[in-house]
Amino acid sequence: MLASWRAMSPRERREALAGYISISPWLFGFLLFTLGPVLASIYFSLTQWTITRPPEWIGLGNYLRMFTRDPLFWQALKVTTYFVLLSLPLKLVIGLALSLLLNLRVPGMNIYRTIFYIPAVISGVAVSLMWMWLLQPDTGVINTLLELVGIQGPGWFWDPQWALPSVALMSVWSVGGSAVIYLAGLQNIPPHLYEAAQIDGASHWRRFWNITIPLLTPTLFFQLIVEMIESFKVFTQAFVITKGGPLKATYFYLYYFYEEAFQNFNMGYASALALVLMIIIMAATLLLNYTSKHWVYYESERERGS
Amino acid sequence: MRKVTILPILLLTAVLVLSACAPGAPPQQTSGEQAAAPAAQEPVTIEWWTVNSEEYSEQVQRDMVKVFEASHPNIKVNITVLPESGFSEKMTTALGAGQGAPDVAFFWDNNWFPEALDLTPFIEADPDFDPSMYIPGFWNTRAVWQDKIVGLPLGVGAQFVMYNKDVFDAAGVAYPTADWTTEDFIDLASQLVDPSQKRWGGDRPRRPFRAIWFNYGARPYSDDSTTVDGYLNGPESVAAYTWLWDLVASDSTPTPADIEVLGTEGTGPVDLFMAGRLAMATLNQGHMLNAVKEGANFGVVPEPGVPGKERYVNAWSLTSSIWKGTEHPEEAWTFLSWWVGPEGQQYLMENGNLFPSIPSVLEKYKDADKEYAQAFFDILQLKQVSEWRVKHPCDGTVARAASDVWDKIMLKQIDRDQIQAELDAVVPAAQEALDECRERLGG
Numbered sequence: 001m002l003a004s005w006r007a008m009s010p011r012e013r014r015e016a017l018a019g020y021i022s023i024s025p026w027l028f029g030f031l032l033f034t035l036g037p038v039l040a041s042i043y044f045s046l047t048q049w050t051i052t053r054p055p056e057w058i059g060l061g062n063y064l065r066m067f068t069r070d071p072l073f074w075q076a077l078k079v080t081t082y083f084v085l086l087s088l089p090l091k092l093v094i095g096l097a098l099s100l101l102l103n104l105r106v107p108g109m110n111i112y113r114t115i116f117y118i119p120a121v122i123s124g125v126a127v128s129l130m131w132m133w134l135l136q137p138d139t140g141v142i143n144t145l146l147e148l149v150g151i152q153g154p155g156w157f158w159d160p161q162w163a164l165p166s167v168a169l170m171s172v173w174s175v176g177g178s179a180v181i182y183l184a185g186l187q188n189i190p191p192h193l194y195e196a197a198q199i200d201g202a203s204h205w206r207r208f209w210n211i212t213i214p215l216l217t218p219t220l221f222f223q224l225i226v227e228m229i230e231s232f233k234v235f236t237q238a239f240v241i242t243k244g245g246p247l248k249a250t251y252f253y254l255y256y257f258y259e260e261a262f263q264n265f266n267m268g269y270a271s272a273l274a275l276v277l278m279i280i281i282m283a284a285t286l287l288l289n290y291t292s293k294h295w296v297y298y299e300s301e302r303e304r305g306s
Numbered sequence: 307m308r309k310v311t312i313l314p315i316l317l318l319t320a321v322l323v324l325s326a327c328a329p330g331a332p333p334q335q336t337s338g339e340q341a342a343a344p345a346a347q348e349p350v351t352i353e354w355w356t357v358n359s360e361e362y363s364e365q366v367q368r369d370m371v372k373v374f375e376a377s378h379p380n381i382k383v384n385i386t387v388l389p390e391s392g393f394s395e396k397m398t399t400a401l402g403a404g405q406g407a408p409d410v411a412f413f414w415d416n417n418w419f420p421e422a423l424d425l426t427p428f429i430e431a432d433p434d435f436d437p438s439m440y441i442p443g444f445w446n447t448r449a450v451w452q453d454k455i456v457g458l459p460l461g462v463g464a465q466f467v468m469y470n471k472d473v474f475d476a477a478g479v480a481y482p483t484a485d486w487t488t489e490d491f492i493d494l495a496s497q498l499v500d501p502s503q504k505r506w507g508g509d510r511p512r513r514p515f516r517a518i519w520f521n522y523g524a525r526p527y528s529d530d531s532t533t534v535d536g537y538l539n540g541p542e543s544v545a546a547y548t549w550l551w552d553l554v555a556s557d558s559t560p561t562p563a564d565i566e567v568l569g570t571e572g573t574g575p576v577d578l579f580m581a582g583r584l585a586m587a588t589l590n591q592g593h594m595l596n597a598v599k600e601g602a603n604f605g606v607v608p609e610p611g612v613p614g615k616e617r618y619v620n621a622w623s624l625t626s627s628i629w630k631g632t633e634h635p636e637e638a639w640t641f642l643s644w645w646v647g648p649e650g651q652q653y654l655m656e657n658g659n660l661f662p663s664i665p666s667v668l669e670k671y672k673d674a675d676k677e678y679a680q681a682f683f684d685i686l687q688l689k690q691v692s693e694w695r696v697k698h699p700c701d702g703t704v705a706r707a708a709s710d711v712w713d714k715i716m717l718k719q720i721d722r723d724q725i726q727a728e729l730d731a732v733v734p735a736a737q738e739a740l741d742e743c744r745e746r747l748g749g
Contacts, residue, residue, distance in 0.1 A: 048746060051401065051417065247710055266746055
């Protein structure tokens with residue numbers, strides 16, 4: 001780095017310096033409010049700390065307990081992983097389907113786009129309370145409608161078998177935000193490709209599979225990463241509705257973290273939990289990134305290769 | 307041109323950094339807060355964090371501060387009213403950081419007690435302050451900690467059963483009495499449930515190891531906080547869980563889904579009770595006062611007991627303390643002893659909905675001769691669950707380890723004769739949780 005700095009002309013150095021100075025507010029904020037707390041958290045994860053007493057160094061004690069003597073850790077991890085595997089494909093597929101509909105040229109489409117986007121901006125607590133009402137087994141709207149067609153609705157949030165799927169269903173409600181991002185990607189696809197395919201006799205499905213999907217893969221990849229991270233961080237629904245039950249069916253990882261940190265004041269252990277989650281998410285992101293070279297097509301790469 | 311490029315960027319960056327680092331605007335002075343009367347010396351300002359609650363609204367507390375300042379011109383109280391739901395997090399952060407904490411505040415979490423100033427020297431030096439003026443049960447549980455006096459108990463609250471007299475009269479069922487039992491509860495609930503009117507007979511307890519469990523003599527672990535086996539799964543605990551099973555099986559109570567959606571979150575099914583859909587409900591003094599205001603025809607009894615065993619109450623008072631890092635301990639003590647003393651509590655009783663923790667003030671309550679108030683005062687004399695809980699702060703951790711048994715009973719997923727085996731099965735996890743909690747809290 002020093003060698004490349006020395007190789008620069010004075011003008012280039014001034015421009016580089018100007019760039020660094022421009023980003024220095026962000027850099028300062030990152031160091032102070034992100035990297036600093038992460039490093040502090042790593043330190044506290046090696047201590048026993050209850051906030052009102054000084055941290056006591058215990059080395060890897062928290063991690064040993066987590067991996068060998070804490071059944072709640074494994075339960076929380078299992079529940080969260082199931083949730084990610086259940087909700088992620090749902091959100092990706094439904095979000096994409098919605099964006100295809102919102103990309104149609106029909107009168108009043110802007111109004112439809114606004115309507116479908118609104119759920120994404122409503123507070124998570126308000127959404128949770130609303131769904132709690134909708135899915136109430138005896139008096140909720142959903143079960144009442146199901147009863148009209150002769151179906152006995154399940155217990156939803158209050159049934160251990162249905163609680164997790166209920167939370168996954170709830171998460172689909174806000175796909176409007178994802179749909180808008182897919183929409184931007186769809187509108188970047190050159191229309192002449194569809195025209196050429198149509199002239200060649202390609203069906204709707206062939207056009208979708210061979211043009212839309214490949215050219216949308218960068219957006220899909222971005223959404224996959226973002227939605228995966230958000231799914232791992234699910235918390236509000238457990239906090240507002242289920243309290244981790246019934247029978248710990250919705251005992252999400254961050255809910256366990258919240259209990260340890262803010263109810264048990266077990267800050268050292270909570271820091272260890274946070275660090276493990278960070279490593280898991282990073283590992284999953286790196287894995288997806290590695291696989292992306294096989295299925296994500298960037299137009300610029302294609303142009304360089306042709 | 308090159309110099310012009312860098313200079314504006316440097317200036318802009320400097321402006322952004324300085325604006326981010328600049329101190330915030332000074333706190334807004336509301337129209338309710340008045341400046342202290344001019345005095346020869348500059349008045350000392352102390353910080354007081356409090357919450358807005360049904361017992362004392364923000365306005366009542368601000369007005370109370372004015373009354374205090376009028377009689378103490380050398381002290382100015384800067385009151386910050388926080389939402390109840392965020393108070394714990396804010397206090398934990400401030401106390402943990404060791405700075406920015408208020409001089410005076412509620413210290414309602416036992417984990418904060420190490421950060422509270424020991425009030426013993428102030429009490430001993432203050433001839434006008436007599437700790438025996440407080441109800442002893444609340445003084446012992448909320449003021450004294452590890453041989454230190456860490457705060458003063460503000461107000462009293464308790465859980466009890468409210469019953470709808472109109473529903474009882476219409477069904478021709480006799481009212482419960484103060485010595486009623488857990489079996490009486492199930493019996494009455496079964497008589498009063500009426501699906502055609504969408505009415506339930508009674509509600510279910512919201513967690514184990516509170517008054518009813520203590521009435522059975524059940525504890526989650528031993529008094530020396532070392533052993534779970536024989537306590538969590540002991541005969542008294544099994545009896546309490548079996549009573550719960552019987553209550554759920556009677557189909558006279560709302561399900562968790564009903565309570566969470568149709569009831570008021572966190573504080574009891576008061577909405578269902580006031581709407582006449584619950585003949586009996588476990589509520590508290592705040593709900594009771596609302597019922598009085600609404601003109602409801604109700605009665606009050608303690609939570610049901612067990613023949614031959616001591617009866618307990620789930621009661622509380624709010625520990626109000628001085629932060630040990632305060633720079634104005636004397637002024638903070640002057641305010642604290644006034645606020646939580648006879649004058650402050652009488653003000654909050656007369657202008658708010660507070661039930662004072664000082665009997666000599668409590669007896670001046672405007673409805674003291676009314677049936678509901680007398681019943682409530684009698685309930686306050688019962689032995690408190692918190693006397694045990696204050697000395698055993700790991701009970702929540704152990705109860706969490708055993709929560710599956712509770713859930714299975716609520717969901718009707720186990721038979722009555724499986725309760726012992728289910729409790730036996732959770733003992734190892736509960737013991738692990740107790741050991742970890744004990745180690746974390748320094749034994």
